[in-house]
Amino acid sequence: DAKTTQPPSMDCAEGRAANLPCNHSTISGNEYVYWYRQIHSQGPQYIIHGLKNNETNEMASLIITEDRKSSTLILPHATLRDTAVYYCIVRVPFMIKAAGNKLTFGGGTRVLVKP
Amino acid sequence: GAVVSQHPSRVICKSGTSVKIECRSLDFQATTMFWYRQFPKQSLMLMATSNEGSKATYEQGVEKDKFLINHASLTLSTLTVTSAHPEDSSFYICSASTGKNTEAFFGQGTRLTVV
Numbered sequence: 001d002a003k004t005t006q007p008p009s010m011d012c013a014e015g016r017a018a019n020l021p022c023n024h025s026t027i028s029g030n031e032y033v034y035w036y037r038q039i040h041s042q043g044p045q046y047i048i049h050g051l052k053n054n055e056t057n058e059m060a061s062l063i064i065t066e067d068r069k070s071s072t073l074i075l076p077h078a079t080l081r082d083t084a085v086y087y088c089i090v091r092v093p094f095m096i097k098a099a100g101n102k103l104t105f106g107g108g109t110r111v112l113v114k115p
Numbered sequence: 116g117a118v119v120s121q122h123p124s125r126v127i128c129k130s131g132t133s134v135k136i137e138c139r140s141l142d143f144q145a146t147t148m149f150w151y152r153q154f155p156k157q158s159l160m161l162m163a164t165s166n167e168g169s170k171a172t173y174e175q176g177v178e179k180d181k182f183l184i185n186h187a188s189l190t191l192s193t194l195t196v197t198s199a200h201p202e203d204s205s206f207y208i209c210s211a212s213t214g215k216n217t218e219a220f221f222g223q224g225t226r227l228t229v230v
Contacts, residue, residue: 043221105159
């Protein structure tokens with residue numbers, strides 16, 4: 001699975017949009033971009049994933065560049081409960097690569113939402 | 116999303132004893148489960164991949180005789196830390212996938228403290 005690069009930390013103001021960048025310059029054609037977050041002392045929580053089109057759900061939006069070498073996770077209105085470590089992962093989706101369904105975590109971005 | 120439950124959420128054990136951690140998929144059948152370990156302020160490190168009805172696949176550097184994994188049914192995988200030592204104290208997290216969905220679901224984690 002391709003490696004990703006994320007800033008180690010960032011702060012954002014409550015109520016404002018939080019834009020979390022991720023570089024994945026070695027992504028291959030069949031690899032998706034996944035985002036998870038981990039609130040302190042909890043298991044990771046799935047947020048969103050995408051291949052090449054921008055995606056939006058109730059939690060966030062995912063913007064993927066045309067060359068797919070980078071992406072941005074957008075939390076439209078950050079709340080204090082969004083304080084967490086956010087992980088960007090690129091991999092072949094589980095339904096394609098049934099054997100060795102690994103999800104490998106990098107360092108992530110520690111996001112602190114401030115009042 | 117689907118629910119994955121871990122038990123116990125916290126456990127304290129004496130050095131030299133064994134501890135069993137359970138991971139259950141509550142509303143789906145998990146053909147594959149993953150076990151991770153996370154030390155303070157570090158990312159999740161994959162320990163092993165557990166496939167229902169077959170032997171687990173361990174990551175390099177993880178002792179299979181120390182971390183026994185059993186995946187006897189499509190809804191339950193167990194991790195047994197044998198002859199625990201203080202350095203085994205960590206946050207253990209399981210994840211489950213059907214192989215059909217495009218994301219994995221995580222348990223809430225188990226905080227193991229060996230004294």
